[in-house]
Amino acid sequence: MGRYTVDGMEPKEVVTPEDVDEVVSVLKRANEEGLGVLVVGGGSKLSMGMKPKKYDIALSTSRLGGVLEFSPEDFTVSVGGGMKLKELQEILGKENQFLPIDAPYYNDATIGGIVAANTNGPRRFHYGAIRDLILGAKFVSGSGIPYDFGGKVVKNVAGYRVRSFLTGSMGTLAVITELTLKTYPLQEKEASVIALYESADEALKSAMELPKKDFSYTAIDVLGKKVSNLMEERHGIGANDLYALVVRLEGFGDLVEEHSKAVEEGLKGSAKTITLNGKEHFSLWGFIQDVQGNLPKGGEKVLLRIGVPRSSSPAIFKKAEGVLSEFDPFVWLHEETGIMYAAVMGGDPRELKKGIVKLRKESEKLDGYLVVESAPVELKEMVDVWGDVGEALELMRGLKEVFDPNYVLSPGRFVGGI
């Protein structure tokens, strides 16, 4: 499989435009010749979506990266759509700032790709989602028209918020060429408290009880046994087939210390608690934000993302473990956001389909949703990876036709066959 393989398909050509004009000409040609174009950033999320109806051109944003303007005193940064998150964080870090997005596939994910896929992370509830950080955007629509919605201010209500509308559009509306984002100051101190439990019930219950107290945490995660074992393998923490509850704290030095002690005290019922600081803390969260990228390689991986109201997250966590038990799933939950992931490393597609359909029903009963983020083509042909988006579909189709009337961009990959 090549770097640009998508659902078993190879593009006829790979283009790497260097500027907006080149993006325009690629898309104009695609419209004239009726070609299908997939936008590729770091290539980390190409598995998301249905199998493309056409895949003639892979449009790589690798030459559309870089920091275009960083204004530390304004806490804003403008980057090319192909800029890698990891590189950006390193640059911002030098000014003691960061972008509060803990997107998965940290080494490869680009900012344009993160916006397109709306991949957030464990701290999403605390700091907001990527859409909340977008102050301006420049893009080329599927029809090959360049647009400039490039603002640099936090508050701007002149016209529609087209700048953040591309969030989650999965490359079906436009090629994002530039983004201006809001940055945040790094906090004085961070720490993690990890508590290990025999049962999912205990870990989930402790997680649910934590927020009632008033601590300076920015993320609460619950890791299933297999993820916890993986954490042990990579970081020497967790393991022995125990569930892990991991709490992230940020703020003033002594406050974080005091709160981490209190959290540890509060989690006394667990089999073991550990507090981490400094480098260990950061590398642990590097692992947690990217469990999907840390899963064992090979096999026909199936990755599910399930979102429910936070209070229903314990219920769906256990359902996921139960429904997928025969596939021995990896499960983990960003508890504060109500978003959990389940991954299995392969299995009979028909059985997997049954499991997915059942779990989707359960999620929908709880006012939530289920998205299949990665699956072998055979399975994608049996199940709609996105699920039903309801009455909004007609509007979505109408908007698709405004941006990309000839269905050039990622044809057939998005909701409702868009």
Add this chain to the structure above:
Amino acid sequence: MELEPERALDRLVRELGKEKVLTGLDETLVYETDSSNLMGEMPLAIVTPTSVEEVSKVLKICDEEGVPIVPRGSGTDLMGGAVPASRGIILSLSKLNRVLDLDLEDSCVVVESGIITASLSEVLMEHGFFYAPDPSSKDVCTIGGNIAHNAGGPHCLKYGVTSNNVLGMEVVLPSGKVVKLGGKALDPPGYDLQSLFYGSEGTLGVVTKAYLKLTRVPESRRTLLAAFKDIEDAGRAVSEIIGSGIIPGALELIDKASLDSLAVYSPDRFPKGMDAVLIIEVEGYEKVIDRMAERVVEICKKNNVSLVKVAESEEERESWWKGREETTGALGIYAPTFLDEDVSVPRSKIPETLRRLYEIAKAYNVIIASVAHIGDGNFHPAIPFDPKDEDSKMRAFAAERELLKVCVEMGGSITGEHGVGLSKKEFMSWMYGERELELMKRIKKVFDPKGILNPGKVFPSEKGD
């Protein structure tokens, strides 16, 4: 399509009942305008549905009969967004004002869109929560109106504007279709239609329900006053405060021109002879709150502050905030009324922008006095003028035009939180090219193909309008 107002009114009365379709002159008269005081067309009727089903019926009927609709909360729009630009109906959401679901476990409250923003506080405070956006009209304005303008307020530096505090919404389209966007489950698949509704000024659909994010009331708070002889120093202090990791709950700047009028209006409020005064409110845990305040003091001192102090009592704190509120009233010493502007520039450009505004003021022989939510670069310059004096009025409007131009030049926006409405639509082309405006119009068409929702707003007039 030909306008069929009579038939539309008959149908509305039949569906909703007479008591919800007000057509008497005494009832419709006040709806000709909003807080902008711009005069619009006399509405055909004021329709006051009490359920989403009724809203849906109203939209469907008006769409079929080609009758324009201006959705309206409390009419606190300062830009004429709620003023009827053409003859049609006013759809008042004021009777859809219930709290539907207070869900503390999910940190969410579900409300109908006509609920008054500040009235939520009463419901939430006793549980230790609040809804963060606090536009200055919060005692009157509605959540639906806040969404339509993506309202902010002093607290939005720390907690974000409306879009950061809404998890989902229910909207009704002109077709009568009711669509739910987002909700308590975060990041659902599909296009981010919600993004389009924030600041859409009632031109895409009618918001009937909102899922609001709740924020925990901070344990403790300290308020500081810092007076600077040089506004550049104040600007630098602001950047350093935020850079130190402290994001104040509020961070307001009162400029020299405002201080000068306050010095006459209420002489003892603030120190004299200053270029800028900052009101800084830090919030957080009791244990560290004094240290946060100390850090702010240190940063101010480092940046040549003339006077900095922490409020010693609630009275002192209130007196400072009162001073901030009095800035507009104080302009009365110059003229009976004033133009109330709302612009945004990158934060670091505020000192330079204010300098340019003073030059404009000089050139046009007017006063431009500003208060700024300096933390996020949004500020409100006011230009006093005498409406009876044509020359004074002309100079004020001309200065306002220049002022907007400067803000766009600085990389800012012609509106930070008040919206475009009628007043600013001709300036939209300063911010966007033809292509961008065309794209927005095509987006509107997807939601509202016949253009019945709040027509004549936001977009610059076309030939023949």
